Amino acid sequence: MGGGGAGPSIRLVAERAGVSAGTVSNVLNGKASVAPAISARVRVAVEQLGYFRDNRASRLRSGDSRLAGVIVPDLTNPMFAAFVSTLEQLGRRDGYDLVVVSARNDPAEEVERLRRIREWRPAGLIVIPCDGALAERLPGGPPMPLVVADRIPDAPRFDLVAVDNAEAAAAVVRHLGVQGCEDCLVVGTSLAISNVRERWEGARSAAGNLRLDFLAVGFDDHAPPALEERLRGAGRPQALFCLDHETTLAAYRLLGEMGLGAGADVAFAGFDEMEWMRLVAPAVTTVRQPVEAMAACSWSMLRRRMGGDAGPPQARRLRCAVTFRGSTPRQTASRSREADRTTQGG
Amino acid sequence: MGGGGAGPSIRLVAERAGVSAGTVSNVLNGKASVAPAISARVRVAVEQLGYFRDNRASRLRSGDSRLAGVIVPDLTNPMFAAFVSTLEQLGRRDGYDLVVVSARNDPAEEVERLRRIREWRPAGLIVIPCDGALAERLPGGPPMPLVVADRIPDAPRFDLVAVDNAEAAAAVVRHLGVQGCEDCLVVGTSLAISNVRERWEGARSAAGNLRLDFLAVGFDDHAPPALEERLRGAGRPQALFCLDHETTLAAYRLLGEMGLGAGADVAFAGFDEMEWMRLVAPAVTTVRQPVEAMAACSWSMLRRRMGGDAGPPQARRLRCAVTFRGSTPRQTASRSREADRTTQGG
DNA sequence: ATCGACTCATAAAACGTTTCACCGCAGGCC
DNA sequence: GGCCTGCGGTGAAACGTTTTATGAGTCGAT
Incomplete structure (x- = not known):
């Protein structure tokens, strides 16, 4: 026995x-x-x-699975960690076991993880895809309750929970305009990620007569050379706006290494509020995403699906909060100096 | 069908x-x-x-479980997130599925999670206990391959992977002494956590003629009142040394709110290096724990046990790296001023 | 031609649980 | 006493897979 x-x-x-x-x-x-x-x-x-x-x-x-799978692109990203942590709490409350895996920003690994999770016959899945295109390279099988969160796959066949990316980015850009900025370099990991794309488009739509330029720097560069080049010398933009967690961190670090002061030498704003952004001086202007609310919303949508609801896919957008801080100061005094320096633009 | x-x-x-x-x-x-x-x-x-x-x-x-459970106290702690992420990669490499859960710093939840995980019949468990005492309130059943990481349970019946807490804390304290500090307030969440206890003891053993005092502030206080009181007014210590992640963050934030400059007004050092500690000015002196190595070591020990090795429990200690930065400056110039202010101490 | 050895495929048993059909039995009612 | 109604328990089937014992067939050597 x-x-x-x-x-x-x-x-x-x-x-x-x-x-x-x-x-x-x-x-x-x-x-x-x-x-x-x-x-x-x-x-x-x-x-x-x-x-x-x-x-x-x-x-x-008993065919009752009472198991739900969660896939995020990167567990070490504090935003995703908070997402998972909230989900875990909710899952437990409702008697579900959760299988949490990270795709490590690799679409191939994502699909492999999906395959393996599926073999445990989960009742549903919550996915933050690492790539807009690969979200629908889901294993073929029978359709399973599925909520896609945070990033939007190219084909909107699924329930969806995301934030109001365009509006948040627009708010930041408008703020920069009001503060007197004339040109702004917008940085993101990749336009292949729907978040970044939406934010970039939102920024453009609100640019007014603020000149915007976009730069994609990818994931694994700690000090992206392309960005460093743009920040060096006469052509340096007055403002730097980073569209995601990784970029915000990398750019802020780069500023420090180059001896440039955020706020003083370059106005600086970013996405994904983290604790240190309030600790540095001046504090950093950021967009705070409602992660817990996103997790809660994802879970309730998934529960409904697991309960048998077979209605058409739904999409929910949650509102971000933008906190303006010292890193995006009024440009009155410095503008003339900057304008002098950036003669090439005139 | x-x-x-x-x-x-x-x-x-x-x-x-x-x-x-x-x-x-x-x-x-x-x-x-x-x-x-x-x-x-x-x-x-x-x-x-x-x-x-x-x-x-x-x-x-097939009795082959090929499943391993991982329990950490808090997934939103970046150190534990990195631990889990590394484990996940290793598990996948060896064909294991991982069940990851967070105990949310609650011993009761920890034991409940353990019960539930056990029902999936995992081949082994890696646990970072949230409480030294509760690690052995493991569910009774037959002994299962188990590696305890980072924090040491009171009864050393298990395989163990941890870091060299005492030595790391001693290094920081010695550094503070060399820099000319005379008294230092040591802060930690709770001495019930073995890490904090070992660090505090290591600090004491290296104090020399540096006066040390310990303060426990618990977990959920963002601005611990007890700490604020100690930092206010004439009795303020010259140095503040925080023994864990939560405390380091809370104390640094508190310093900012109180208008005290780390380094300038109070020498500041902490545990658990995080990215922002290099971004603030002055940068923060911290102890960096080898999380990835700890995860790798845990996994290899667990694999050996799951492979059938029934030898006596083993313990491994990994070495921390201490990085001295501007937040713990030489106290020569300021010491006289500080000495003037802290006349009660003279 | 017979035997042994070997290769492949099969049917049935097993894993530990839940569910389903069934049955004994007590009690109330006519 | 016969009959219905529930209650409370049982044995066996079922879930989908892996494993084991078995057997059918081929080939080469005697």
């Missing part, structure tokens, strides 16, 4: 309590009514043997 | 390919040799039906 896995089986418990296996199951799951005396005997046997259920058999037999 | 979970069963594939279920299994797992013609037919059928294995049945039947 003892079997492959450790631990006693339900049959052993049944034998010890002098009842049948079905009765033990009924006691443990409360599905059918059991006489108090028997129930007590069973509980004692469970306690004595240290029995605990084998979910593999349990979930196999 | 579709059954409870979605997707076709292995029997359907077998029927379609005109073979038996066992043969399909053999083709898919390569355990026994199958004639090339049959193998091809089976693969075609698999492809056409979109078959994929049901791990619940698979792992149930």
Whole structure:
């Protein structure tokens, strides 16, 4: 006995309590009514043997999966970590086990993870895709409840939860304009990510007579040379606006290494508020995404789907909060100096 | 037939390919040799039906679990996130699925998570306990391969991977002494956590004639009032040394809110290097823990246990790196001023 | 021609659980 | 006493897979 896995089986418990296996199951799951005396005997046997259920058999037999998969592009990104952490709490509250995996920003790994998760027969999936295009390279099988969060796949066949990227970016750009900025370099990892694309378009739509220029710097460059070049010398823009977590961090670090002061030498704004942005001086103007709300919204949508709702795909947009801080100061005094320097633009 | 979970069963594939279920299994797992013609037919059928294995049945039947559980106190702590992320990569490399859960710094939740994970019959567990005492309130059952990381349970019955806490803290304290500090307030969440305890003891052992004082501030206080009181007014210590991630962040934020400059008004050092510590001015002196190495070490120890090794528990200590930066400056010039202010201490 | 050895495929058993059909039995009612 | 109605328990089937014992067939050597 003892079997492959450790631990006693339900049959052993049944034998010890002098009842049948079905009765033990009924006691443990409360599905059918059991006489108090028997129930007590069973509980004692469970306690004595240290029995605990084998979910593999349990979930196999009862088609009820009570398992949900979560895939994020990168667990070390604090935003995604918060997302997962919130989901975990919600899942637990509703009696679901969560399988959390990170795709490490690699579409190939994403699809591989999806394959493996699927083999556990989850009741639903919440995915933050690492690439807009690859979100629909989902394994073919039967459609499974699926919520796509944060980043929008190219084909809108799924339930969707995201933030109001364009509006948030527009707010930042408008602010820069009001502060007197004349030109701004907008930086992001890649326009292949829907977030970055939407933010860039939102920024452009609100540019007014602020000159905008976009630069894609990719993921793994800590000090992107292309960016460094743009910040060096006479052509340096008055403002720098970073469209995602990675870029914001990399650019701010680069500014420091180049001896440029955020706010003083270059106005600086970014996405994805993190604690340090309030700790530095001057503090950094950022867009704060409502991660917890996004997680909660994703979970409730997924629950509805797992409950059997088969309506058409829904999309929800959550509003971001922009906090203006010292890193995007009024450009009055410095503008003349800057204008002098950037004669090439005139 | 579709059954409870979605997707076709292995029997359907077998029927379609005109073979038996066992043969399909053999083709898919390569355990026994199958004639090339049959193998091809089976693969075609698999492809056409979109078959994929049901791990619940698979792992149930073959006792092989190929599943490992990971429990950390808090996924939003970047150190633990990095730990998990590394583990995930290693697990995948070795063909293991990982179940990752966070205990949210709550021992009760930790034990509840452990219970639930256990029901999936994992082959092993890697735990960063949220509390030294509660690590051995493990569910009773049969002993399972288990590696405890980062924090040391009170009873050393398990394999253990941790860092050289005492030595790292001692290095920081020695540095403070050399810089001319006379008194230092040491802050940590709780001495119930072995890390904090070891660091505090290491600090004390290296104090020399530097006066040390310890303050426990708990977890959820963003601006711990007790700490604020100690930093206000005449009794303010010359140096502040924070013994863990949470405290370092909270204390640094508090300094800012109080208008005190780290380095200028109070020498400041902390544990758990994070990116912003290099971004602020002056940069923060910190102890960097080798998280990735800790994860790799945990995994290799667990693999050995899962492979059947039943030797006595082993313990490994990894070395931390201390980076001295501007937040712990030489106190020569300012010491006289400070001494003037802290007349009560003279 | 017979035997042994080897290769492949099959049918059935097993894993641990839940569910389903069934049955004994007590009690109330006619 | 016969009959219906529930209650509370049982044995067996089922979930989808892997494994094991078995057997059918081929080939080469005696």
